[in-house]
Amino acid sequence: xxQPSDLLAVLVDADNVPPSKIGAVLTxxxxxxxASVKRVYGDWxxxxxxxxxxxxxxxVVQPMQQFANTVGKNATDSAxxxxxxxxxxxxxxxxxxxxxxxxxxxxxxSRIREEGDxxxxxxxxKTPDAFRNACDQFTYLDVLEEPAAEPAAxxxxxxxxxxxxxxxxxxxxxxxxxxxxxDEEGWAHLSAVGGLMRKHQPDFDSRNWGYTKLSDLVRATGxxxxxxxxxxxxxxxxxxxxxx
Numbered sequence: 001x002x003q004p005s006d007l008l009a010v011l012v013d014a015d016n017v018p019p020s021k022i023g024a025v026l027t028x029x030x031x032x033x034x035a036s037v038k039r040v041y042g043d044w045x046x047x048x049x050x051x052x053x054x055x056x057x058x059x060v061v062q063p064m065q066q067f068a069n070t071v072g073k074n075a076t077d078s079a080x081x082x083x084x085x086x087x088x089x090x091x092x093x094x095x096x097x098x099x100x101x102x103x104x105x106x107x108x109x110s111r112i113r114e115e116g117d118x119x120x121x122x123x124x125x126k127t128p129d130a131f132r133n134a135c136d137q138f139t140y141l142d143v144l145e146e147p148a149a150e151p152a153a154x155x156x157x158x159x160x161x162x163x164x165x166x167x168x169x170x171x172x173x174x175x176x177x178x179x180x181x182x183d184e185e186g187w188a189h190l191s192a193v194g195g196l197m198r199k200h201q202p203d204f205d206s207r208n209w210g211y212t213k214l215s216d217l218v219r220a221t222g223x224x225x226x227x228x229x230x231x232x233x234x235x236x237x238x239x240x241x242x243x244x
């Protein structure tokens with residue numbers, strides 16, 4: 001039985017998201033809870049959105065019509081924001097999934113979080129920092145596996161150890177989080193490290209570097225020791241004198 005605490009609202013900006021991505025997005029959303037509301041917003045009188053018809057129907061996403069009444073004004077964004085606030089005030093949902101690469105939703109994400117709900121953002125890599133950082137978690141569309149996509153195009157090329165070590169933001173973030181979560185012997189639960197990384201960098205995802213698992217990404221840097229534990233979850237420790 002679905003509990004109220006599992007319910008999520010998925011709101012998609014059709015102007016900023018291709019319909020080919022909706023299946024992969026909903027598969028990812030299922031990891032976090034149940035998509036009780038699924039809506040996609042756009043001016044469906046516009047020919048450029050006609051390709052959404054098949055995707056919306058296949059995945060049972062409700063199209064929400066919003067005419068572009070004034071040139072230069074994004075009425076679609078306004079409609080999505082108004083509906084999001086209406087849904088928020090029902091207190092039925094644990095979280096909101098905002099699928100867009102538009103910075104116009106930055107304040108919406110912040111407002112939802114002020115109410116204690118979780119915000120999951122999905123968008124392209126061009127998404128402005130402001131919107132990405134306003135979300136609790138942000139996932140790039142290109143790392144999501146699409147059922148109809150060619151295997152080679154499903155995810156970014158896996159970064160080598162040298163490439164990972166050259167990524168100063170990644171290395172600094174991992175080292176800081178390992179230190180913060182570590183015990184007296186310097187060991188930290190990898191799950192805790194991953195959680196801290198998400199808090200500091202909402203768009204952090206091991207798939208951004210071509211690694212399915214966080215443990216594989218951390219191990220590939222060559223800067224940390226990763227070991228399994230009796231409890232099942234791996235632990236991690238910074239290597240000493242690694243010169244990195």
